[in-house]
Amino acid sequence: MKINKYLLVLSVVFFSSCMAQSKKDLLAKIDDDINNLKGIIKLSDTRIMITAGTTEKFSAEKASNFQSTRTEAVSDSALYRFFKNLEVSTSLQYPFNMISLDKDEYDLLTLMGEESSYFLHNADMEPAYRPQKFTFLDGTETNKGYLTRDSIAKKHTKIEKDKGEDYEFVDEEGMNALEKYIYKASSFNENIALMSSKPIRSIQYKISLPVASKTLYKVSPNSPEVKTPYGIIRLDTIVGNQVHCSLPDVENDRDIKIQAYYKDGRVLAEKGSSSNTEITPAKRKLYENYINILEKAKDGVKADEIKTEKDLDKWLKVHAPAALSDAEKGSRKTAIYTFAGPVSSVGFSVSDSVPQMKNFDVDYTFKYDEAPGEYFLAMDFAKQKAGFLNKEGKWVIQPQFNEHFRKLNRYYYWDQYGDVDNTYWINYKTQTVEKVAYKIDDTEIFDGRYVKIEPRTNGLNGIADINTGKIVLPMEYDNLKFTSSKFWWAKAEDGKEGVLDRNFKVVLPFRYDDVEIDGSSFLAKSNNKTNVFDLNGTNLTQNKYDDIYGGYNSGLLLVRKATKEPNGNTDSKYYFVDKQNNIRINLGAKGWEDAKPFSEGLALVENSNNEKGYINPAGQLAIPFKFQYAHSFFTTSKLALVQMKDNSYALINKKGSVVKRFDSELYDFDRESADRKTRIKFKDRTSYNEYGEQVEYTSF
Known part of the structure; x- marks a missing residue:
């Protein structure tokens, strides 16, 4: 660790001498340097008086008055999980692949225990994302032929002079369209242009993150000094919500971070700070001696012994003490830190080593909704028209659709012209795209071959076959759901519900207020009565029960029967009954309540002490009441x-x-x-x- 800050006294003088063009100029520049040094010495004599900042508005309940922090290093496994879970997307823009990795820096900094502005002030500590290998769907691989924002910036960096000084800039005017696309993409993402139009299966990155280990040093009025690798940190005083201290003036502020604690141990949010360079007596003496040397240099200029900037440069090198430059090393500062609330104690988080580079090899795999002979939607980068590529990156349907053309599922696509929505079906056999007279209500493919549809102007639901694009169930239903892998629950336009089989034959007529499909049976409600029907539509319960919970499981059905008592109250009893409506388990008689239907041969019940247990179909307690x-x-x-x-x-x-x-x-x-x-x-x-x-x- 090197602490290498300078007050730049020598460099100021030498720069001044190089720019001087006459005796008057030389004298003026020397006077400027003398006055600068006197100002620094005077500043060191100024005693900063601190008073307690107001804490009247401080609330210990307000989350913004505190900050999260950690001094222990985040584990490699936690960092790997973070990087592994980053979102990476790819889009085909012929003849390129555009890849975007969401860096999610806010969550990374939260994981590391750093402030949200950490990378903004410490660009050298940002993670680097370097692609190592691209694997395509056709099985081929490559590790070259791509552009990144950094490579583009490096290529187009120019150096120009301004007032005698060199400065660098990135010449965007010299970039081609692809380079501008990547260079101007969101800085929140790591963006790549791969010089291939073949769909990508996976990308392997090497991610490098510099991580500095930290040590927390506690100080207090009773023990105000601690020795750190950078030098001594000294606590001067704590007054209210302010801390006054003296510490090494490190090159990077991240190397020493103050933490002020509220009385309950939480870390207070920092609201501001101010600092002064601290001048030691030895350094002050050197500065005073150097002022005398500069005064003598002025005499030499007046006596024409020093006539040019080169003469002044030589004279200063001979007469200036070598120890002066050493005095600028190991600088210290006095600082005042202001926090959101009253400070109880103070600690300093100190980076005690050179940042260690953590490297992670991470693979990101893309999921494709593949089908036999599938094509991949792509945009022609130059023409800005959409078409379809195969796995080899070749056009199979030429680019002809507008920029709004989007995939709904592997058989249907959508676009918009003005206020008009259009739906298209892709015919893999003929390699054509056909416009259809309906739109997709739900992009999910049901039973391996059907999609829910509705009219282009919204309305009732129907079903289309993905293999032909043809309507197989008219758009006459208020809603449709495929369930239990073999039935369609349906609601008619008049609100009545029923059931269709997978071939759209009516199994349960459309005359019920509510229908549920429970695997091997249907629960249908009409006129406030629920009944269970078998898969053939036969009523098994014949209005015998006031409530039915689920269907038959382990051959038993959970039901409620209600009777009116003389006093007008309702007495409800709960039973498990079989398919012949015989009571097999009388829950109330056993002192059990809050039962749930059987699942995997066990039913959840509760005893009078509100403890949970499980019973078997024989009505025996199988797992004791212990939950x-x-x-x-x-x-x-x-x-x-x-x-x-x-x-x-x-x-x-x-x-x-x-x-x-x-x-x-x-x-x-x-x-x-x-x-x-x-x-x-x-x-x-x-x-x-x-x-x-x-x-x-x-x-x-």
Whole structure:
């Protein structure tokens, strides 16, 4: 670590002498240097008086009055996870691939415990993203033939003179269209132009991040000095929300950072600071001696012993003390720091080593919605017209569509001319794109071959076949949903609901107010009565129950029967019944309540002490009442999420044994029927699926 700040006294004098053109000029320049030195000495005599800044408006409840901070180095694994989760996108702009990596610097700085302006003031500490290998969909690879913003800037950097000084600038006028496109792209992203039109499967980056380790030094009125690798830090006083101290004047402010603590240990937000160069007695003496030397130089100019700038330069080199330049090294400063609230104690975070370069090899893979003979939407960079390329980067459908042309799914595309929306179907057999007389209501492909459609001017839903582009179910329904992998739930224009099979044959007529499809049965509600129908449309429950919860699971159905008591109150009883409507489990008689339908052969119930447990289809307690909270078993993992009596969360198996315990408090729970799609999210920003496998955390 080198501390290499200078007051530039010598350089000022030598520069002055080089610019002087006459005796008058020489004398004026020497006088300027004398006055500068006297000003520095006078400044060192000025005692800065500090008073407590007002704290009347300070609120310990206001988050902006505090800042997050960390002194320990962030782990390599945490940094790798961050870089691995960055969003990288690619777009084909023939004959190029445009690649954009979202650097997400704010979150990176939060992870590192740095302020949001850290990279702005320390450009040398920013991560560098260097592409190492591009792998294409056709299996070929390359590691060259690309442009970055830095390479473009280097190519077009020019040097010009202004008032005798050189300065560099990037000549944008000399750039071609591609170079301007990359150079002017968002600085929040790392942008690349790859000289190939072939679709990319993956990119490998080497990401380099300089990371300085830090040590936190605590000071107090009783122990005001600490020795650091840069020199001594001394606390002078704490008054209210201000700290007065003396410390080494380091080259980079990041090397020594003050931390002021509120009485509860939180770090207060810094609101401002001011500082003065600290002059030691020895340095002051050198400056005073140098003033005398400059006065003698003036005498030499007046006596014509020094006539030119070269003469002055030689004279100063002979007569100036060699120790003067050494006096400029190891500079110190006195500083006042102002914080958001009253300061209780102070620490200094000191970088105690040269930043260590952390290198990460990260692969980013692009997901394509591929189909046999799939084509890839691309924009001709020069013509700004859209068409389709194959895996080899060759045009199969020539560019002919406007800049609004967008992919909906692998069979349908969309564009807009003025206020008119157009939908197109791609025919892979004929290599043509055809306009259709409907628009896509939902881009998802259902049952492997269908999409939901609606009229071009909005309206009722129908179904089209992706293989032909033809309408197979007229646009006559208020809504349509494909569920249980074999049925279409549908709502007619009059609001009544029913069920169609996968061939669009009516299974349950459109005469119900509400219909739910539960795997092997239908729950249909009409005139405030819910009944269960089998897959043939036969009513199994015949209006016997006031409420039905889910369908048949493990051969049993959870129901509620209500009776009016003489006093006018309603008495509700809950049962599990079989398909012949025989009561198999009388929940109230066993003292159980708040039951849930069976899942994986077990049903969640609650006892009179509000403890959760699980029963089997025989009505026996299979897993004891030992949970504060619990969910039904997942049909995929055969596990259940529970809250233990010590408030921790865990996944248990069907024997009640813990297979995965979590260390944080539950934040959110998104249950999905699809395998490994459930998300169990915790407040420490970790996320798991229903198997207890950690997955990427998302905030949505």
